Amino acid sequence: MALNFPDDRRYHAEHLWAKEAGDGSFVIGITDFAQDQLGEVIFIDLPEVGSHFDQGVSCAEIESAKVVSPAIIPLSGMVAEVNEALSDTPELVNSDPYGAGWLVRIKPDDLSEAIITAAEYQKIISA
Amino acid sequence: MSITLYTAPDCLRCKIVKAFLDERGQEYTTFDFKEDKDIFNKYYRANRSSIYRNPEGVEFPIFDDGQVIKQGTGEILAYLLSGRVLEACVTRSELLHGWISGLNVSACPEGQEDNFVTLVRLLAKGGLTVELHADGRRADLLKRVLDEGFVTRMVLDIIGPAALYPVIAGGELSAEDLKQSIVLTRAHVDGLIRVLASAYANGDGMTRVTPAEAGEAAKMVLDACSDRMLPVFIEAQQADGLEALENQALLPYRSKVRSSLVKAEIRKPEAH
Numbered sequence: 001m002a003l004n005f006p007d008d009r010r011y012h013a014e015h016l017w018a019k020e021a022g023d024g025s026f027v028i029g030i031t032d033f034a035q036d037q038l039g040e041v042i043f044i045d046l047p048e049v050g051s052h053f054d055q056g057v058s059c060a061e062i063e064s065a066k067v068v069s070p071a072i073i074p075l076s077g078m079v080a081e082v083n084e085a086l087s088d089t090p091e092l093v094n095s096d097p098y099g100a101g102w103l104v105r106i107k108p109d110d111l112s113e114a115i116i117t118a119a120e121y122q123k124i125i126s127a
Numbered sequence: 128m129s130i131t132l133y134t135a136p137d138c139l140r141c142k143i144v145k146a147f148l149d150e151r152g153q154e155y156t157t158f159d160f161k162e163d164k165d166i167f168n169k170y171y172r173a174n175r176s177s178i179y180r181n182p183e184g185v186e187f188p189i190f191d192d193g194q195v196i197k198q199g200t201g202e203i204l205a206y207l208l209s210g211r212v213l214e215a216c217v218t219r220s221e222l223l224h225g226w227i228s229g230l231n232v233s234a235c236p237e238g239q240e241d242n243f244v245t246l247v248r249l250l251a252k253g254g255l256t257v258e259l260h261a262d263g264r265r266a267d268l269l270k271r272v273l274d275e276g277f278v279t280r281m282v283l284d285i286i287g288p289a290a291l292y293p294v295i296a297g298g299e300l301s302a303e304d305l306k307q308s309i310v311l312t313r314a315h316v317d318g319l320i321r322v323l324a325s326a327y328a329n330g331d332g333m334t335r336v337t338p339a340e341a342g343e344a345a346k347m348v349l350d351a352c353s354d355r356m357l358p359v360f361i362e363a364q365q366a367d368g369l370e371a372l373e374n375q376a377l378l379p380y381r382s383k384v385r386s387s388l389v390k391a392e393i394r395k396p397e398a399h
Contacts, residue, residue, distance in 0.1 A: 040161075042168045043175055065135075065160050065171075066184035091168070 003032040006098055011121035012074030014056070017098070018115060021105060025080055029102040030062065030071060030093060033125050039064045041090045046082040047104065053077070055113050060103055062093065074115055077106035128192045130155035133167055135187040139225065140200040143253030144188050147204060160187065183223060201229050204249055208242045215297075216243065227255040232272055233264040233308075234296065240268050244275065251277035262286050263300050266307035273311055283312040285359075286325045287336045288343035295327040295336075306351040313357075320359045322348070322384050322391065324377065326366035333368045342383030349387040359384065360394035 005011070009019035015034035018026045035041070045061040053059045058070030059079070082104050085092060092101035116124075130148065134141040134157050148155050160167040171178060171185070177196045179186055190197040190206070197203045199220055205213035216234035220227045227250050235243045251257050258280040261269050272278060286292065292300040312318040322344055325336045336344070341361070349355060361380050363372035377393045384391040 040164060040168075042171050063180075064184070068180065087172070090172075 005118040005122055007118045010115040012115055013124050014072030016072055016074045018074045025105050025107050026075060027102045027105050030097055032097050035094050035097045038069055041093045044086045044090045047079050049079050051079050071103055075108045075113055076110060077108040079104050080107050081105040131191045132157045133189040134159050136161060138187050139254050141188040143200050144203050201227055204246050209239055212236055212239055225256050228258040231260045232269050233262040235268055244272055247272055247277050260284055261308055262296055263305040263308045264298055266304040269308055269311055280317040281312050281315040283308055283320045285322045285344045285348055288340055289347055295325055309352045321362050322359050324363040324372055324380055326364045326369050333366055335369055338379040338383045341380045345384040345387040355389050357388055358390045359388050360392055362394050
């Protein structure tokens with residue numbers, strides 16, 4: 001099945017996306033390409049609400065039976081909410097990476113940080 | 128106690144454990160992490176802190192009897208053979224791709240010799256390539272295991288001078304045992320002798336064998352084999368809480384060891 005990269009959000013070369021939630025905060029998740037590469041996700045180690053991450057560092061660890069992968073945060077910011085549903089159903093990351101499988105919601109520090117479009121991201125992963 | 132095994136498809140290590148349980152007529156339930164993913168995933172999340180991952184992911188099989196969780200074919204079989212008694216001499220295997228390590232013949236407790244030999248036999252006959260470690264103690268048992276012909280690689284680790292053996296290994300080293308161990312290792316087709324910059328716990332936490340102590344250990348080896356040309360490798364043992372020693376930091380070890388054993392070389396840990 002072809003991978004999907006919706007245009008209604010921005011991407012980061014390390015395979016995460018960020019989408020404005022409407023209140024100035026951003027929802028963060030992994031891309032369809034990333035979930036496809038990881039395979040069946042069995043556990044996600046999410047950060048504490050209130051913790052802060054700089055752009056480009058790992059904010060969570062995503063585990064499949066074969067690999068543990070860092071989730072590289074696409075924007076600097078403070079974690080306002082984590083997706084609690086993932087503790088019992090981490091497979092949502094596989095089945096709905098752009099919706100119910102979101103990882104965290106952050107309050108960003110700096111909206112001018114570089115972050116790329118769906119088309120630019122697709123160029124990177126197909127290179 | 129009911130036994131549950133979590134397995135992976137086409138997993139040689141899983142087959143060895145299953146064959147052993149079958150042979151003993153022990154009942155068990157198996158779940159495959161792919162076919163029974165809902166059961167496995169739930170189990171993994173509930174027990175993640177007790178489950179080990181190697182560089183290629185979760186190590187299968189996972190064994191659970193309701194009291195302990197064990198992973199690693201060597202560790203599981205050791206547990207099935209003798210409960211926790213063999214834990215000192217059967218630890219996690221660091222080798223992948225058909226190899227098994229983590230077997231230290233020198234740490235085998237008195238009375239467990241037959242079980243240790245059985246364990247090595249089961250692993251080798253099951254299709255794994257065995258790397259056996261010794262530290263110079265228990266040359267009698269080392270000879271017995273090697274005579275079975277199941278050991279592909281033999282590694283003799285000199286973990287420090289004799290005076291430190293009780294602290295590091297929990298037992299005395301006899302000169303005669305060391306001498307015999309060196310002879311046996313040299314006679315083995317893939318025998319390797321290492322002088323380790325061992326990491327160990329003393330009263331104040333973790334510490335490491337110093338270059339001077341490694342030099343004393345090398346002198347002890349020379350006294351045992353009377354051969355200055357004995358090829359030995361110098362390797363650092365890594366441990367939590369201790370700075371990793373890179374090649375540069377091992378140079379003082381090499382110069383101390385070379386004053387007894389002139390062919391000593393620094394060796395990088397191997398990965399399979």
